Amino acid sequence: MRTLTVGPERDGQRLDNCLAALLKGVPRSLIYRLLRTGQVRVNGKRAKPDTRLAEGDRLRIPPVRTAGREPGEAPAGQPERLAAAVIHEDRDFLVIDKPSGIASHGGSGVSHGAIELLRAARPREQLELVHRLDRDTSGVLVFARSRAALTGLQALIREGAATKQYLCLLDGRLPRARMDVNAPLRKSVLQGGERMVRVADDGKPALTFFREVERYPGASLVEATLGTGRTHQIRVHAAHIGHPIAGDDKYGSKEANRRYRALGLRRLFLHAARFEFELDGKAYSFSAPLPDDLRGVLDALTAAPAR
Numbered sequence: 514m515r516t517l518t519v520g521p522e523r524d525g526q527r528l529d530n531c532l533a534a535l536l537k538g539v540p541r542s543l544i545y546r547l548l549r550t551g552q553v554r555v556n557g558k559r560a561k562p563d564t565r566l567a568e569g570d571r572l573r574i575p576p577v578r579t580a581g582r583e584p585g586e587a588p589a590g591q592p593e594r595l596a597a598a599v600i601h602e603d604r605d606f607l608v609i610d611k612p613s614g615i616a617s618h619g620g621s622g623v624s625h626g627a628i629e630l631l632r633a634a635r636p637r638e639q640l641e642l643v644h645r646l647d648r649d650t651s652g653v654l655v656f657a658r659s660r661a662a663l664t665g666l667q668a669l670i671r672e673g674a675a676t677k678q679y680l681c682l683l684d685g686r687l688p689r690a691r692m693d694v695n696a697p698l699r700k701s702v703l704q705g706g707e708r709m710v711r712v713a714d715d716g717k718p719a720l721t722f723f724r725e726v727e728r729y730p731g732a733s734l735v736e737a738t739l740g741t742g743r744t745h746q747i748r749v750h751a752a753h754i755g756h757p758i759a760g761d762d763k764y765g766s767k768e769a770n771r772r773y774r775a776l777g778l779r780r781l782f783l784h785a786a787r788f789e790f791e792l793d794g795k796a797y798s799f800s801a802p803l804p805d806d807l808r809g810v811l812d813a814l815t816a817a818p819a820r
Contacts, residue, residue, distance in 0.1 A: 519570040525664045528555065529562035530641065532574070539577055541619040547575060591615075592634035595627060600653075601799055605662035607631070607640060608788075610801040611654040613780050617645040627654060643667060647745075649760075652679070652785025652801045665792050670742060675790035679737045679747055680726070680803055682782035682810070683756040684769040687733050692723040694750040698743045709763070710745040712753050719743045721750040729814040731772075732759065736786070747783065758783055759810070776813040779806065 523531050532544045532553065544562075551559040554573040555566070566572070594612065601608040611617070611627055618626035625633075628642045641663045643655040657663035669675045699716030701709050720740030727734040733756070737747045748764050751757050757765035759773045759782040773782070784807060789798045803811075 514576060515574050517572045517574065519566045519568055519572055521568050523566055523660075524568040525667060526566050527562065528553070528560055528564040528566060531566055531572070535574065536577055543577070547577070591625065592630045595630040596634040600801060605658055605792075606643075606666075606797070607638075607656045607658060608799045609654050609656075611646055611651055611785075613649055613651040613804070613806070616648040617654060618642055628656065631656065644670060644742075646785055647781070647783075649781040650679075650783045650785060651804050651807075653788045653799045654785070655788060655799065662792070666790060669790050669792065673740065675788065677739045677742070677785065678787040679739075680784045680786045680807075681735055681737055681747060681751065682729075682759040682773075682807075683723075683733045683735050683751055684759055684766060685731065685733070685756045686728060687723065687725050687735065687754075687756060690725045692754065694721045694723065694754055695719075696750060696753055698746060698749055700744050708744060710743070710749045712749065717741075717743060719746050719750065721747055723751075723754075727811075729811065730817055732814060734811065748781075773810065776810050776817065777806075778810045782807055782810065 517535075529541070529544060529548065532547075533539075533541060536544065547553050548560065548562050552575040553560065555564060556571050557573075595609060595615070598609040598612060599607060600610050609627065609631070615630070616626035618628045628640065631640055632638075639658060641657045643657050643663060643666050646652065646654050655666065657666065666675065696712045696719060697714060697716035698710050698719040699713035701711075718741060722738040722740060724736045724738070725733050726736050737751075739746065745764070748758055748761055752761070752764040757769070759765070760770055760778045761781055762770065784803055785801065786803070787798070787800045789796075791797070
């Protein structure tokens with residue numbers, strides 16, 4: 514057992530990301546198991562993976578064998594696929610247009626996420642994941658190349674000073690072109706580790722701004738801007754107003770999803786289209802176009818008879 518004092522370089526860092534950096538070669542799945550079973554303590558208390566560390570915190574880490582625990586090789590072609598998805602890089606940030614089907618990071622049942630694949634493709638670079646996208650969600654995903662860039666942007670995200678916009682296809686037509694959904698969300702973790710989120714009075718504040726971009730037969734292409742950054746926020750808020758996201762197997766409509774599958778939709782119709790912020794006097798704006806698979810669904814909708 515070892516106890517460490519959190520230094521200024523890890524102030525504000527998520528606990529799971531800190532452990533991944535400290536326990537080189539230990540799979541994320543094991544790190545999450547250590548956290549779930551309370552073997553890792555922060556200031557003598559159990560802590561969740563998303564706990565933000567502060568300078569001076571006392572971090573207790575159990576003995577973990579790292580020898581021979583290096584993760585296996587990445588799937589053939591995946592590091593190159595991620596390297597080809599880079600849309601911006603400078604001294605502080607590397608940004609990709611993440612394809613659907615690739616997790617942001619490895620974890621339960623996933624050995625290689627985007628961060629592991631990029632590190633495999635760029636072994637000499639220091640890269641840290643700034644935020645996350647669900648595995649099915651495509652679009653703008655930002656990585657930091659320095660500790661200052663990581664903590665600076667994460668602070669902006671927590672303060673609501675970074676703009677994150679998504680494109681999503683909602684089932685049905687919105688009653689108004691603009692809808693603001695202010696509904697608190699509560700997250701639960703089921704026995705199998707699956708995360709479920711629902712609207713609840715005792716949940717955390719959550720705000721999403723929906724704006725209709727285009728109308729289609731029985732559906733609306735909508736721009737969703739986050740006022741807060743809760744887990745599954747857009748998906749749950751869309752379902753809450755009676756217009757779930759097309760292809761959402763967790764919170765959506767089974768009947769509607771069958772219709773969208775017939776039009777060629779094979780995943781959640783949610784795309785991180787734009788990410789903007791200003792840091793240290795410099796303005797950043799990253800964007801990713803709607804991918805071909807989702808554009809094809811819109812074309813099929815246009816050709817479909819009105820319902």
